[in-house]
Amino acid sequence: MNRFPIKVTYGIKATIELARHDRSVPLQAKAIAKRQGIPSRFIEQILQGLKRAGIVRSLRGAQGGYTLAQDPSQISLADLVNSMNGNEAIPSTTNSSAGHIENRGASNTILSTIWAQVQEAEQAVLRVISLQSLVEQHQKLESQRCLMYHI
Amino acid sequence: MNRFPIKVTYGIKATIELARHDRSVPLQAKAIAKRQGIPSRFIEQILQGLKRAGIVRSLRGAQGGYTLAQDPSQISLADLVNSMNGNEAIPSTTNSSAGHIENRGASNTILSTIWAQVQEAEQAVLRVISLQSLVEQHQKLESQRCLMYHI
DNA sequence: TACTATTCATATCGATATAGTAGGAATTAA
DNA sequence: TTAATTCCTACTATATCGATATGAATAGTA
Numbered sequence: 326m327n328r329f330p331i332k333v334t335y336g337i338k339a340t341i342e343l344a345r346h347d348r349s350v351p352l353q354a355k356a357i358a359k360r361q362g363i364p365s366r367f368i369e370q371i372l373q374g375l376k377r378a379g380i381v382r383s384l385r386g387a388q389g390g391y392t393l394a395q396d397p398s399q400i401s402l403a404d405l406v407n408s409m410n411g412n413e414a415i416p417s418t419t420n421s422s423a424g425h426i427e428n429r430g431a432s433n434t435i436l437s438t439i440w441a442q443v444q445e446a447e448q449a450v451l452r453v454i455s456l457q458s459l460v461e462q463h464q465k466l467e468s469q470r471c472l473m474y475h476i
Numbered sequence: 477m478n479r480f481p482i483k484v485t486y487g488i489k490a491t492i493e494l495a496r497h498d499r500s501v502p503l504q505a506k507a508i509a510k511r512q513g514i515p516s517r518f519i520e521q522i523l524q525g526l527k528r529a530g531i532v533r534s535l536r537g538a539q540g541g542y543t544l545a546q547d548p549s550q551i552s553l554a555d556l557v558n559s560m561n562g563n564e565a566i567p568s569t570t571n572s573s574a575g576h577i578e579n580r581g582a583s584n585t586i587l588s589t590i591w592a593q594v595q596e597a598e599q600a601v602l603r604v605i606s607l608q609s610l611v612e613q614h615q616k617l618e619s620q621r622c623l624m625y626h627i
Numbered sequence: 628t629a630c631t632a633t634t635c636a637t638a639t640c641g642a643t644a645t646a647g648t649a650g651g652a653a654t655t656a657a
Numbered sequence: 658t659t660a661a662t663t664c665c666t667a668c669t670a671t672a673t674c675g676a677t678a679t680g681a682a683t684a685g686t687a
Contacts, residue, residue, distance in 0.1 A: 328591050331675065338583050353633070361583075367676055373635065386684025387632040402590065431617035432489050432512075435610060439553065439601070440479050446597040450590070459586060466582035482646065504662070518647055524664065537655025538661040 329406070335363050336371045336409045337402070337459070343381065344397040344460045351383075351390030371409065378408030397460060403451035480557070486514045487522045487560045488553070488610070494532065495548040495611045502534070502541030522560065529559030548611060554602035 328334065338361045346352045354372055358365035372391055375381045380400060381391045393400070479485065489512040497503045505523055509516035523542055526532045531551060532542045544551070 327595070329587060334584075334587055337587065341583055351633095355633085361581075364676065366678080369634075370676090376634095383634060384684085385632095385634045385682075387630095388685060389633045389683085391634090430512075431614045432492055432610075433485075434617060435613050436480060436485055436488065439605065442601050443598050444478070446601045447594050450593050450597045454590065459583075462586050463582045466585060502662095506662085515647065517649080520663075521647090527663095534663060535655085536653075536661095536663045538659090539656055540654080540662045542663090 330410075332371060333406055333409045335361070335368055336375060337405055338363065339368055339372060339391075340375070340380065340393065340397075340400070340405060340456055341459055341463060343391060343393045344456050345463075348392055351388070351392050353390040356390075374409060375405075378404075380404060380408055393456075396457075398455050398457040400456040401452050402454040402456070402459070403448050405456070406451055407448075481561075483522060484557055484560045486512070486519055487526060488556055489514065490519055490523060490542075491526070491531065491544065491548075491551070491556060491607055492610055492614060494542060494544045495607050496614075499543055502539070502543050504541040507541070525560060526556075529555075531555060531559055544607075547608075549606050549608040551607040552603050553605040553607070553610070554599050556607070557602055 329337075339357045342357045342360055343352055354369045355365050357363070357372075358368045361368075372381060372383070376383050376391070379394055382394045383389065383391050480488075490508045493508045493511055494503055505520045506516050508514070508523075509519045512519075523532060523534070527534050527542070530545055533545045534540065534542050
């Protein structure tokens with residue numbers, strides 16, 4: 326069973342924690358790490374990346390921590406995944422340089438186009454999933470797990 | 477501009493060469509390498525993988541080489557990409573073990589499901605593209621390039 | 628002010644994956 | 658028998674992944 330890169334997985338988990346947390350109070354990297362079982366120095370790095378991407382805000386110093394920069398319903402999985410893939414801001418459909426693919430050889434041109442289609446298909450899946458919906462699914466699954474214990 | 481792993485790119489180029497070549501006469505790895513500018517020892521390895529996947533057939537010895545195992549119209553890009561990604565035979569939609577996702581934690585379960593959706597979206601793009609159509613596009617682009625020289 | 632908790636920045640590390648290279652055994656047409 | 662070819666296995670070099678390490682900068686609080 327394949328999966329997202331662990332860095333992406335951790336980042337998403339972190340934002341889920343932030344979304345579940347009171348947005349007016351910053352949540353510390355250490356707390357996120359503990360709750361999700363992530364090495365705390367590692368999640369710090371990831372959160373810094375998310376900050377640069379404008380997904381989260383931070384407060385330094387004692388009682389500092391991280392908060393979401395936007396409402397969970399406004400953050401898509403595409404936003405999260407792209408911000409953590411080094412792919413700074415995938416230009417959705419701003420294919421400004423159409424036909425300007427400077428590959429020598431016909432097959433390179435064709436394969437570039439197909440790669441773009443694959444990427445777009447992936448983005449289409451990720452764009453329609455909001456952080457909000459992740460949190461809701463999370464809630465639902467957790468409560469199901471609770472019920473199981475009562476059997 | 478991202479792209480397929482070079483190994484996958486080379487493999488696809490090799491099968492395009494095979495598709496353009498008389499299928500009753502084997503084409504040598506060395507010839508493919510030369511035409512597509514691929515290190516010849518490397519394309520050998522890749523072709524062996526394609527053979528194990530049943531995409532190509534080989535003839536050993538002098539005058540040996542490779543031929544396609546099926547008609548180009550019957551080979552999809554999904555077949556090619558999957559056979560070269562180590563993912564031996566992705567089970568298309570044989571989701572026999574639905575609900576058997578053995579991840580601890582609700583977010584892992586959710587993310588596994590989403591990853592599967594992303595994979596399926598990619599496969600859907602690749603499944604509808606045949607090697608035949610790649611060859612046709614290739615032909616078309618080459619002839620366009622010819623026209624350009626006449627301007 | 629001093630102390631402490633936190634983010635922020637940068638370097639390093641081990642393991643794994645990617646992109647090859649190398650040597651030679653096995654096979655087969657001529 | 659010879660030359661050309663696939664086939665098999667091992668090796669190398671570089672990059673990426675998944676962290677860990679060290680410590681500076683910042684800010685709340687006693």
